[in-house]
Amino acid sequence: NSGKLSVLSTKINNFILAYDLPAPAWSCSWDLNGSHQIYAGLQNGSLVVFDMRQTARPLEFVNGLTSNPVHTIYSLHNSTLPSGVTAVLSASSAGICQWNFGGSEERQPVVLETGNQGACISLAYCPSSDDIIASFRPRIDNSNEMAYSQHLLTPAIGQGVQGSHVHLKRFGSNCYQKLAVTCANVNDVRLPRSAVMNIESHGCLFASGDELRGELVLQELPSFTVIQHLKLRKQPIYDVKYVHDVDGGLLGCLCDDILQLYGNHALK
Structure with missing residues (x-):
């Protein structure tokens, strides 16, 4: 095909x-x-x-x-x-x-060396700071994941499982350093989306969905300290994007058929 x-x-x-x-x-x-x-x-x-x-x-x-x-x-x-x-x-x-x-x-x-974290299911990158967050979930038993990947082509809800987020930083043309790892509630079927935000008044923040709590979580980098829980009107989360401009920035979260937007002033 x-x-x-x-x-x-x-x-x-x-x-x-x-x-x-x-x-x-x-x-x-x-x-x-x-x-x-x-x-x-x-x-x-x-x-x-x-x-x-x-x-x-x-x-x-x-x-x-x-x-x-x-x-x-x-x-x-x-x-x-x-x-x-x-x-x-x-x-x-x-x-x-x-x-x-x-x-x-x-x-x-x-x-990029991330350790034995499992299957990579999401990647977020911030060009202005060269911060990278890779998200992982446990690997399935079958070593050939192609059949599993084909299954992802069809819509699925799945459920929450414990995975991880790995914080990497790019230095120079092709050097990367692993800064931190934290546990995370991720989906066992869908490929989630996340975003790294470089905000002048907040530093670097990471926005990702918590599959067990049903909310968008903001974490400081590189500590992964949770600073805010944003409630969502619907599930599941299909996409997360952050756009920066001269007037500030905008965090968008697409949940089912609803797009929720948050300005920098709404972030703690």
Whole structure:
């Protein structure tokens, strides 16, 4: 089975480009350093890079380290990378990697060390502070998780289990340090979403759903101290996003068919 990666113009409210993919896409990201490149993580574990100025074929294509779907992908700032090189963080149930594109050297991904935490189910990254939070749940018994990953394509509610959050920080072009680990109530089926917020008056905060309490939890980094519980009108949580601008910031949480928004002033 294949899929398409489509580019929607918000100016004309219509699709302006569509790329054929060798497998369905599970994640995608714009390049932080330019408006032309797009990255996609595929169901078969591969990564594809497109340049909107070259529509005939992908700019680059790499096979993943495993065949597990790439559920999250983030573009990294290239200020610490060699000239002409771009980089992304990708996450699958097998773990987290940094991939570099555009360089002349042989491409080998940097595998981030998180310890034996289980299956990676979520990744949050803050470009302005280079803080990263990876979320994990216990691995299933079957060592081949492809069948389990296929099951995730269908909507499921699941239930809460004890997992963990791991706080990593990026230094330089490809160095990472593990700063802290904490227990967490995560879902045993769904792939949750979370966000790292760099707020001037609060420092770095981590927003994630607590599957047992049914709420959005804010934690200080790197201590993981809980500073606020935000009640949700509905379950489950489908997405969590934070947007920063000159007037402050906005934390959004999509729960079922309700979008709840919180301004910086609403955060303690």
